[in-house]
Amino acid sequence: MAAPVIGATSYVEDASTGVWHERAVWLPDAYVAPLRDAGAVIAVLPEQDPALAEDVLARIDGLYLTGGYDVDPAAYGAEPHAECDEPRAGRDAWELALVRAALAAGKPILGVCRGAQLLNVARGGTLHQHVPDVVGHDDYQKGDAIFRELGVSVLPDTLLARLHPLERDVPMYHHQAIDRVGEGLVVSARSVHGLVEAVEDPSQVFCLALQWHPEHDELTAVWDAFVAAARVRAGR
Template identity: 85%
Template structure:
């Protein structure tokens, strides 16, 4: 059977490489997509563009992968920005929300990681805690300097995630925002030791799962294998 094609969202930011400096560039850390390659998928990067083209983009892939990145603009869910919020990336927000809504309408497999979990929730009408230390009282979830912190999560039984991940385990964290009010149709699939929502899913879809932690920095592969298997089934249909 042919390898499934997974569409992955990406950054569009000023970057430098060699003699080229401060150029707008489409980029994505390889850590995000290496597990998909290892699981047998082809990855197509979907940089931000006109949200009206979401259906055309998804017509050419078998699954949608929402990767990490900067904060979702609080204006999207009707809130004023916290002082610690990143500068808005309105184009990326609009593009990814359009992709989520189209993929959901099609019943296409969706996997979100970190920002991807937040985008999924906001696209369904949910909201975010804009700065986790205001909720839990410490900075353990984002230590800074790209240092991932292992913290415990509890996966809820009878969820899709429970078929792919141990019910109790430490996982690599790096996020200063988190899911607050759940979006329509979404349920909690895991919580942290401090009660924060760390994974969500849509039980009405064959595969719609998003993790607030970073499985690309974890040795477990079952989530990736399950997502690629779902993409392969989607391609066969």
């Protein structure tokens, strides 16, 4: 069977490698390695004209919303918190258009970290802009790229419950989180402190978004199921 093509969102930022210091399209390999291992071909989708989103979705079999900087609070009608990242307006507009096109086309969607937040905003939801304001500590993002293992509880009778243990520690690194859940989404996991850690859309063939970082976990079922759904959606 032919490998499905997964479109993965990406950073467009200043980057350095050796003597070169340039504006670059980049994505940590950890994000895409599990998809390769599951048998997918990855097409990186840097920000561009949002009007092209439908054309792009016609050429891929699934959409993967990767991590990155904070979604601009203006996208959900809020003023920015002092701890918010500088907005990446181009990336936000592009990825919101991709999500809406993927939902309309019924293409499988997987979101990770920022990807979960973006899916929620695309559906009219809002975000907690600084998790320490909600839980009173910084365990969810210790800084220095150090992932913290924290417990989540997966809700039964969800897609995620078929792919992940109901109680388990997972790698966390986020200072924002879902607040008001977007239309059509259901919560499928919460953290030990009650934060929303996963959402899904049961009306879609596969639409799942995790606030934690499964690319730094040894479990493969989520990746395998996403790629399998993309293969079926493509009729391959």
